Amino acid sequence: MQALVIAAHGSHLSAGSATPTFDHADTIRESGAFDEVRECFWKEEPSFREVLRTVESDEVYVVPLFISEGYFTEQVIPRELRLEEWDVDQWDSDGTSATHTTVTATDTDQTVHYCGPVGTHDAMSDVIVQRADSVTGDRSVDDGEFGLAVVGHGTERNENSAKAIEYHADRIREQGRFGEVEALFMDEDPEVDDVTDYFSTEDVVVVPLFIADGYHTQEDIPEDMGLTDDYRKGWDTPTEVDGHRIWYSGAVGTEPLMADVVLERAADAGADVGDAIERVRRETSSAGPAAGD
Template sequence: MQALVIAAHGSHLNPGAARPTYAHADTVRDTGAFDEVREAFWKEEPHFREVIRTLESDEVYVVPLFISEGYFTEQVIPRELRLSEWDPDRWDSEGTDADWATLEAEGKTIHYCGPVGTHDAMTDVIVRRAESVTDDPDVGKGVGLAVVGHGTERNENSAKAVEYHADRIRNRGRFDEVEALFMDEEPEVDDVTDYFESDDVVVVPLFVADGYHTQEDIPEDMGLTEDYREGWEVPAEVEEHRIWYAGAVGTEALMAEVILERAADAGADIENAIDRVKRATAEMADADDRGSRAEAGD
């Protein structure tokens, strides 16, 4: 038997913080790829510390639903899971290329994976997010893309993940312009229009869940609204640009694929589950697009 644990931060203050975790777990569960699928959190129940002992499976794949490598993925989660032999060097990573480490805990074999945010498959999720917010599966020509992260001097890896995916998307040549912007370091998202010549700019925050950063700080900082409580238009006119603000990338349904990719890289037997998730999320996107056109009377 094999089990999947999706390890996320959660929140005591934001009841919606765990919603993407449960949604992606349900998507993976529906594929039948794992005998057991569990959600575990740092700030909510069920807690990291207890999750392993609730499983019957001997093989456990732990995938952190975090954006970057750092304090939580390298210290908190391994400690709470009681991975006594863990050492960050097992990932042999420079900040964006963590893979997995196989250890023992609670009498089980634990395959501890790198965070979803640095996996190559996350690049496709960012692009899908841009497609979703614009209702355009071919979005790119004549459009700029801003990938936005928190950024912090306390963890250089926070910026590395954002820059990594921005570089990968830029190299594809799909969008006219691609920039990595940040909340707490330069270049700042406050000045988003300064970095683009394109009239249309899609802004995708590289965050797992929508919270006060993505729903309050960033919209106000970019000038989408003076008061987040009043909402904002999509697209919104800001200094002669149309800003298509997508909200947190982690809420995109295709994130379930990245979770599966992480587990598969570590040796999980998932058969064709990834292809099924791709098809299912593409159908969901098409249905949302048809619904949007119907509401608009097209």
């Protein structure tokens, strides 16, 4: 038997923070790729610490639903799962290239394939593009007339936070689907507050590389960009700002295609998922905008 555990942050303050995790878990559960699928959280129940004891399978694939390699993926999750054999050097990563390592959970004796975060997987670039396409409706982003801003939190405390954003911006730029592609940040330069300064295209799609919609994506970023002077009043899509039309998508993690990235992470670690990746990609690619958009 093989099980999948999706590890996410969760929130005590935002009731909808865990919704994308449950949605993607349900999609994967319905695919039949795993005998068991479990969700666990840092700030909600079930917790990281207890989740392995809810799993009957001897072989477990753990996929962190996080954007970057850093404190949570390198320290918190392995510690809480009691992966005492774990060492970050086992990932042999430059900050965006972690794949997986296999260790034994100390107290349950399960074989755990601990995967890199979804946010640095190559397939995340496809999710960002689909997210951009879904918010523009009938207007395709493939004509080169749209600019794309991939937005991250950014922090001087962890350089990998910015690396993940820049990595996907570079990959999407190379595809040539957008007229311009820029990586922007909330807490470091170049800042999303000045989004229109970085684009000559009239239309700009802004996709925040966050797992769930919350304070940053629904309050900070819309106000910082000038979409609204009060997030509680909402904003139009698109909104004209400084002569540009800004198409704001909300968190990329709410895009249904994210379930495909989770599956691909597990498959890269050796999980037998059959044709689930192809089926989930096909189904979620035609699912349209995520609920609540």
